[in-house]
Amino acid sequence: MSNHIDGSRNSCALHGALQLIEAVEGVVPVIHSNAGCGMQHFLGVNRANAFGSPFGGPPVSSSNIGEKHVVFGGSSRLREQLKNSIKVVDGDLFFIVTGCSTEMVGDDIPAMTKEGRDQAFPVIYANTPGFRGGVHHGYQLAVRALVEQLPDLLKETQSPIDGLVNVLGIVPQQDPFWAGNLEEIGRLLKGIGLEPNLLLGYGRGVDGWHRVPEASLNIVVSTWGEAAASLLEERYGTPFLRLDGLPVGFASGWMLRAVGDRLGLDAGRTEKFIHDEETRLRRHLASLADAYFRAGFQREFALVGESAQVVGLSEFLTRTLGLLPRTLIITDDPAEAEKASLEQVLADLVEEFGTEVLFSEDQSEIAGLLRSGRAGLVLGSALEAQIAEEIGAPLLRVSFPLGDRVVIDRGYAGYRGAATFLEELGSLLLATAPLR
Amino acid sequence: MSLLKSKAPRIREKRLDTLNAWLGSAEAAKQEFTGEETVQRIRTFSQSSEDDLIYALKLLAGVRESVVIVHAPRGCGAAELCHKVTSGNGRWIVTNLDQKDTIMGADRKLRKAAESAYREYRPEVIFIVSSPVAAINNDDIQTVVEELQEELELPIVPVYVTGFASRNAVTGFDTALHSILKHLAGTSGEVERNSSVNLLSVVEHPDDRVEAERILELFGVGLNLLPDGASTATFRLAAGARFSFTLDQDSGNYLGVMLRDEYGVPYVKQSRPVGLGATGRWLAAAGRALGQEEAATAYHVQESERVRRALGDFSLAGLRVYLALPPATAFAVADLVGEFGGEVAGITVGHLGELQVSELESFSDRYPTVQFHVGDGQAFEELNIVRRLAPDLYIGDGAHIGQVARLGIPLVSLENQPVLGYAGVTALVRRIAAALKNRAFTETLAGLRTPYRDEWLRRSPNWHIKKEVK
Numbered sequence: 001m002s003n004h005i006d007g008s009r010n011s012c013a014l015h016g017a018l019q020l021i022e023a024v025e026g027v028v029p030v031i032h033s034n035a036g037c038g039m040q041h042f043l044g045v046n047r048a049n050a051f052g053s054p055f056g057g058p059p060v061s062s063s064n065i066g067e068k069h070v071v072f073g074g075s076s077r078l079r080e081q082l083k084n085s086i087k088v089v090d091g092d093l094f095f096i097v098t099g100c101s102t103e104m105v106g107d108d109i110p111a112m113t114k115e116g117r118d119q120a121f122p123v124i125y126a127n128t129p130g131f132r133g134g135v136h137h138g139y140q141l142a143v144r145a146l147v148e149q150l151p152d153l154l155k156e157t158q159s160p161i162d163g164l165v166n167v168l169g170i171v172p173q174q175d176p177f178w179a180g181n182l183e184e185i186g187r188l189l190k191g192i193g194l195e196p197n198l199l200l201g202y203g204r205g206v207d208g209w210h211r212v213p214e215a216s217l218n219i220v221v222s223t224w225g226e227a228a229a230s231l232l233e234e235r236y237g238t239p240f241l242r243l244d245g246l247p248v249g250f251a252s253g254w255m256l257r258a259v260g261d262r263l264g265l266d267a268g269r270t271e272k273f274i275h276d277e278e279t280r281l282r283r284h285l286a287s288l289a290d291a292y293f294r295a296g297f298q299r300e301f302a303l304v305g306e307s308a309q310v311v312g313l314s315e316f317l318t319r320t321l322g323l324l325p326r327t328l329i330i331t332d333d334p335a336e337a338e339k340a341s342l343e344q345v346l347a348d349l350v351e352e353f354g355t356e357v358l359f360s361e362d363q364s365e366i367a368g369l370l371r372s373g374r375a376g377l378v379l380g381s382a383l384e385a386q387i388a389e390e391i392g393a394p395l396l397r398v399s400f401p402l403g404d405r406v407v408i409d410r411g412y413a414g415y416r417g418a419a420t421f422l423e424e425l426g427s428l429l430l431a432t433a434p435l436r
Numbered sequence: 437m438s439l440l441k442s443k444a445p446r447i448r449e450k451r452l453d454t455l456n457a458w459l460g461s462a463e464a465a466k467q468e469f470t471g472e473e474t475v476q477r478i479r480t481f482s483q484s485s486e487d488d489l490i491y492a493l494k495l496l497a498g499v500r501e502s503v504v505i506v507h508a509p510r511g512c513g514a515a516e517l518c519h520k521v522t523s524g525n526g527r528w529i530v531t532n533l534d535q536k537d538t539i540m541g542a543d544r545k546l547r548k549a550a551e552s553a554y555r556e557y558r559p560e561v562i563f564i565v566s567s568p569v570a571a572i573n574n575d576d577i578q579t580v581v582e583e584l585q586e587e588l589e590l591p592i593v594p595v596y597v598t599g600f601a602s603r604n605a606v607t608g609f610d611t612a613l614h615s616i617l618k619h620l621a622g623t624s625g626e627v628e629r630n631s632s633v634n635l636l637s638v639v640e641h642p643d644d645r646v647e648a649e650r651i652l653e654l655f656g657v658g659l660n661l662l663p664d665g666a667s668t669a670t671f672r673l674a675a676g677a678r679f680s681f682t683l684d685q686d687s688g689n690y691l692g693v694m695l696r697d698e699y700g701v702p703y704v705k706q707s708r709p710v711g712l713g714a715t716g717r718w719l720a721a722a723g724r725a726l727g728q729e730e731a732a733t734a735y736h737v738q739e740s741e742r743v744r745r746a747l748g749d750f751s752l753a754g755l756r757v758y759l760a761l762p763p764a765t766a767f768a769v770a771d772l773v774g775e776f777g778g779e780v781a782g783i784t785v786g787h788l789g790e791l792q793v794s795e796l797e798s799f800s801d802r803y804p805t806v807q808f809h810v811g812d813g814q815a816f817e818e819l820n821i822v823r824r825l826a827p828d829l830y831i832g833d834g835a836h837i838g839q840v841a842r843l844g845i846p847l848v849s850l851e852n853q854p855v856l857g858y859a860g861v862t863a864l865v866r867r868i869a870a871a872l873k874n875r876a877f878t879e880t881l882a883g884l885r886t887p888y889r890d891e892w893l894r895r896s897p898n899w900h901i902k903k904e905v906k
Contacts, residue, residue, distance in 0.1 A: 002534040005510060006556065007520065007527070012511025029889075031484065034568055037511065038484025039813070042835055044514020048521050055887045057815060057836030058484040067601050070572060084481035084900060088816055088892040090885065100509055101568040101600060103537060130509030131569060188628040255784050364556050382521040393613035403521035 007363025009331060011385060012130025015136020015378040016171070017097045020355065022054050022318055024146075024180075024198040028091035030123075032078045033106065035064035042343050045173050048382075048401035052086045053410060061085040065102060075107045075420055081117050082123065083109070088351060093153075093249045095145070096125035100367075102385075103129035119400050125148040136224045136332055141227045146209050147235075151240025154210045163194040165259070166215045166232075168240075169225025172200055174332065176402045180411025180420075181246060185219070185302075188414050191273040192256050192265055194245070202409075212362045214240070217262055219255075221246060222308035223338045230388075244345045245311025249281060249418035277415040291426055292321075295433035300326035302373050304366060304380035306343055306397035307332050313398065315349055315380065316418060321425075325355040329372035329380075333361050377429070394432040396425055440618040440698055441500055443578075443594075445610045445690060449476060456603040458810035459817070459898040462783075462800035465808040469516050469793050476904040477880040479600070483836075485813030487664035488597040490515045491608030492565055494639050497526035499616075500667040501560035503553040504528040507546055507577065508567030510710070513551040513597075527628030531552055533569050541573060550580075554588050555775040560668045561620065565765035601807075604787045605812060606762075609638055610690040616663060617694050620671040624699050626813065627676040631872045632658040633681035633726070635687035635700045636694065640664055643854035643863075646681055651719060654735050655726050663691070674701040681722055683856060686764040688793050707795065708764050710855050710864075711772030739858045750865050752778025752829075755872075758822055760784035760832035760840075761850060763816075766794040769831060769850075772861070774802070792840045809897070813840045819886055822896040829872065844882025846871040 003005050015032065021029045031038045038059035046053040055206075063081040065074045073388055078096070085094055094116075098109055109125045116123040124144040126139050172178045179201045186196035195214055199208045200253050218229045218240035229240035241262055247255045253274045260270040289296075301323050303314050307330045317323045328346060339359055356373065360366050366385040370378060379386040380397045382403025388395035397405045399413070411423045438444070448454035456630050457477040457607060458465065468474055487514060496504050497519045499730035506513040529552065531537075546564065549834050553562055564582075565575055567615045581592045597608050623629075635652065637645050643753050645664055652659055660666070660674045670679050674680070679702040680695050682688040692703035704725050709718035716736040723732025742876070756777045763785040770780050780803055788796070788810045800808075807825070811817055815836035822830060823843055830840055833850040841847055848871050 002537075003530045004505075004529050004531045004545060004552065006529045006552070007517075008510050008513060008530050008532070009517065011509065011514045011517075012509050015511050015514060027755075035482070035485045035603070035813075036487030036490050036599050036605075039486050039490060039835070040511055040514040042484065043490070043518035044511075044516075047835075048514075048517050053838065056838030057834070058813060058840060060483055060816070060887050062482060062484040064479070064485065064603070065600060067598075067604060069601050070568075071648055080480050081834040088889060089887055090889045090899075099540070099568070101572055104569065104572050131533050131535050133534075134510060303749040363565055396483070401517060401521050 002245045003360050005366070006327040008361055009040070009363070009381060009384060010333065010361050011044050011135045011226050012135045012137065013138035013141060014097055014099050015045055015211055017128040018059060019045060019135065019144035019172045019174065020139050020142040020200075021095050021097070025203065025205040026052070026086065026092035027206065028089050028094050028225070029059050030082055030085050030094050030096045030185055031059055031062040032074065032081070032089050032101065032102045032109070033062065033065065033097040034101055035062060038062045048168055048403065049176050049407070050402060050404055051406045054296060060089050070101055070105055071421055072206055073107055074102050075300070077113055078107060078109075078112050082121065086121055092122060094121060094123045095142070096123065097128045097142070100129040100131050103127060122153055124153065127256060134333060136171060139224055140227050141169070144231060147228055147231055150206070150209055151213070154206070158211060160214055161195050161211065162217045163263070164197050164211060166191055166197045166199065166218045167193050167221065168218055168228050169220045169222040169304070169308065170200070171222070171224055174400050175309060176400050176407050177386055177411040180407070180409045181385045181413035181417065182196035183409060184414035184417050185247070187416070188252055188256060189259070191277070192216060192260055192270045194259070194263070217241060217259065219243065219259065222306070223334050224332075237426045245315065246313070248312040248316040248411050248421065249415065250278060251312065251315055252414045253278065253361065275304065281415045281418055284422060287424060288422055291430055294435065295429045297375035297429055298322055298324070300324045301377040302327040302329070302370050302375035303333060304329040304370075304384055305379070306330070306337070307334055309399060311342070311345055313412065314346070316421065318350060318353070323377070325350045325353050326375040327369055328355060329366055329369060330357075330359045331366070394428050396428050438696065438698060440614065444596040445614045448604040448607045448610065448787065448789060449602060452791055454787050455810050456787045456812060457901045458788060458808070459901055460633060460808060461804065461809045462796070463804040465788065466796055466800040469790065469796065475738070477901050477902045478733050479814070479900050480902060481816070481900040483610040483814055486605035487569060487599050488602055488605055488608030488611060489565065489599045490613040491605045492595050492597045494519065495609055495663055496563050496565065497614045498639065498664045499561065500665060502527070502563060503552060503557050503559045504563045504565055505546070505549050506565050506567065507533070507570045507575065509533045509569055512567045520648045521898045527557060538573055541575055545578055546575075546577065546580050547584060550584050550592065554590065558901065559590070561591045561593060564592060566594065566596045566600040571596075571600070578673045584738050584878055591619050601840070605786060606687060609687050613663065613691045614694070616671055617691070617698065620668050621675040621699070622672050624675070627792060629676045629700055630673060632660050632673055632677045634662060634674045634677045634701065636680055636682040636691050637661050637664040638684060638687040638691070639853045640683055640856070641852065644683070644860060647854065647857040647859040652722065652791055655722065655728050657726065675701065679704055679725055681725070682706065686756070686762065689791055700721055708768040709857050710765065710768035711775050712743060712770055712861055712862060714771055715857050715861070716740065729900040741905050743858045743861055746862055747865055750776065750869060752776040755828040756781035756825070757778070758782050758825060758827040758830045760818055760830065760834060762786045763788060763792045763795070764832070765833070765850065767792070767799055769855070770799060772864070778805055781825050782809070782821055784808040784809040784811060784821070814891065816888055817897050817900075819843065819888065820893055820895070823893060829868065839886060841878050841881045842884045842886050844878050846875050847878055
């Protein structure tokens, strides 16, 4: 049984599906639900991050069902909405997603999708009522729908690309730096001679998803990409590489070597690339040393974020920057088995520091943990602003929701992301340190 | 029988013949309401828009020392996250209904959430906001409320919004206000008469509230501002006040009417104080009600002189302005545009009903042939209309303003913009002047495609609006 949540930062399955869909160019979500479902998504996700609606506002197609449809069923309303969406909205693919009310009423979405297909509409669907799960589950449902239903829709074959690698598991908006993180992971993969298939973000549309089965490897950045990777392994025999978390700084070398090994790449080229990138990052760190000691970087920190981010950032903060992990709070509610493995990964990372590792998506519980932890630096979301102020710790906004922080294409992944992270952390600590 | 006995008020469609889809000339819009019968319209294509649940959450986030429990799957509280991170308002808990709850009901979960809210925050009041799932499932919220009320000894206020019963989001204001009065204002027998005056302010900009209070200081009366920033005590006081005065006779209507009909507090209706003329009329109405008309007139002369000096030679002469706003603000801003010598090129209001008839009449007298559009968040229709009209300025407050920006027209958003009273005129004029002075941003966006197909943009904008067949 699920519990109530105080100040939840994780929205529902429908919204998670919309987050994925909005990150694929040319895909138009067709919401079959109440008028407010799409608006809640816009307010509680796009706006909570202060940047990021590709349509310039709330979702552009929603059946807005009324009382009549709740009583008599809303399938005919969906039929009409789908047909007209294709006439009104520009798009390559129309993606039906459902809300709670139409699912409770029992509208037959596969049948409506099939009807659309019979008329040669490019349409797929996912059943995404909020009562079936949270935002991450919605991401998984939408990815699965694309993987399972696109092959029936796009039959023509494309010329194969050598060394194609899919990147899965970065949930748009829940990772506010998703676009920048993907770009950097792509740059790293290119650096060792591969062709990244990043699937989301600027210039990435249905084509990339069409190519998903061709890949020689799936890189899975978080637990939320695992279901899709397993499905692809089962269907197409594509192996996958599960990362412990987002690779930030030197952890990128581990990822590149592992990928290189799996695909039998030229180790010399990989090592050369890693060496060049690491040299550059070390140089940045050396230049930062003066500020580091002057502003007292080395302090206890608390980190609140999604699992991949907590692993990646705490690894960099602890293993590279020498800060002291006090409290790590994971907010994306992973499955029990995943929790156990995350605890293991984090225990290996922080074992000598007496760090508390906790799982919570409840704002008041998180505030309580930060209050008792009394770290000298908080990395978290806008929801941590009040408690950070209360305990007198500077706050770096790194996780969803960012609130009044605008992020366009910066990220924390890779070597360049580590430099970005240093810029932000350094600026914050200098601005808040009591310098003489 | 007291109207407050019911769980929720009748929806705007039924109570005030309110439409949320309509397109035609202003003259025809007037006929729709002054003729025999107002016919509801529906859309055969629609876009996401606000609903009663979101409006209720917006309103309740402004009530002091309260906690909101959203009795729903977790997505129905997403708007609360926005209120929290953009304005710091609101404490909310979502009951996080899952599949099993949709079959078995979830009153135990609701009870636990309320108990936890009480322990954690010791609020003055807990609101329980219903949702599509709770409504369809017919969850017994009432019994839980009665039990909790005894156990926790604080008011627990159920707000029965559904997300689907009304197409007009403003119904959510009515529903929240209905519940507040029913549970927080006391019964009419218990009311103690007092000398204060109610100022009805429903989800207004904080600066607008400050300005209204500043202006009304002139009369030297105690003001109860509600529901924005009110505490539970404010509502009890309001039920015994001398009279109620409003900042928006659409959103505040239900509160004003119920305080009048249920508690005998006279309701002074007046158009929004937007622009110098309307602010003067608004102030005069308050002065009349308090027997201080002369003081009001003198104050208005002095203040408007000050504002005119500050505005210098600002003028909208020769400019055609498109308005896309909630009805009360739209008509008020239309007057302001006229005051500065501009012309309304076309208008979109979120909804239109009986409450707007007199304003609609004056509007259509002045602009009989202007295109009149009713739709909330229906950007596809708006873009179609605005593109054809090619106005010199667009003033709106919708979440889709980023789409409109792609038309390359100078644009002002009122979503986070004070507009009321003398300070409002100055602030709004500054924004408009800036938008007209440097058009670089929207011109930069003008090259981008809108989300719509050219076929749609060439089609008649009323294509998807049909008369409802009952």
